[in-house]
Amino acid sequence: MIEKLAEQLVNLTVKQVNELANILKKEYGIEPSTSVVKMENISSQEEKTSEKEEKSIFNIILKSSGKSKLSVVKLVKEVTGKGLKESKDLVDNIPSILKESVNKKEAEDLKNKFEEIGAEVELK
Known part of the structure; x- marks a missing residue:
């Protein structure tokens, strides 16, 4: 179960990461750590790379x-x-x-x- 959750978290888009961070902050009082911020940066870089790739x-x-x-x-x-x-x-x-x-x-x-x-x- 934990492995599936980890896999889902790793495959989140930037938008989904932002939504998750907002939910954790509002509903549970959990501030995103630097690892979440790093994950957002990695996701945004991946999206920029995929945008550069040719559309099919x-x-x-x-x-x-x-x-x-x-x-x-x-x-x-x-x-x-x-x-x-x-x-x-x-x-x-x-x-x-x-x-x-x-x-x-x-x-x-x-x-x-x-x-x-x-x-x-x-x-x-």
């Missing part, structure tokens, strides 16, 4: 339909699997998320398809 999962966001709105609606329908009305609503309510959690290759392929017909797409 993206959301595809339609920013502009360009001049050929009908073509964009058709492509949105094809890509999302939604009906014609839902696809039109996505195109009419820009910016809109077309797909979430897409791998890098698929996201770039879809972005290229939309750009070929004059639409503007952002990968986040």
Whole structure:
């Protein structure tokens, strides 16, 4: 049990460490020691490092339909699997998320398809 707790503590994010420190301080009167502060610094350094690493999962966001709105609606329908009305609503309510959690290759392929017909797409 203690080993599992230790493993969970080691894998906390900076936000979670801060929340834990606040709970310990407010509810139990325990001030964070320097080891907690060091752990926060290590976690923040790890987050900065992971942010620098290349992103592999993206959301595809339609920013502009360009001049050929009908073509964009058709492509949105094809890509999302939604009906014609839902696809039109996505195109009419820009910016809109077309797909979430897409791998890098698929996201770039879809972005290229939309750009070929004059639409503007952002990968986040």
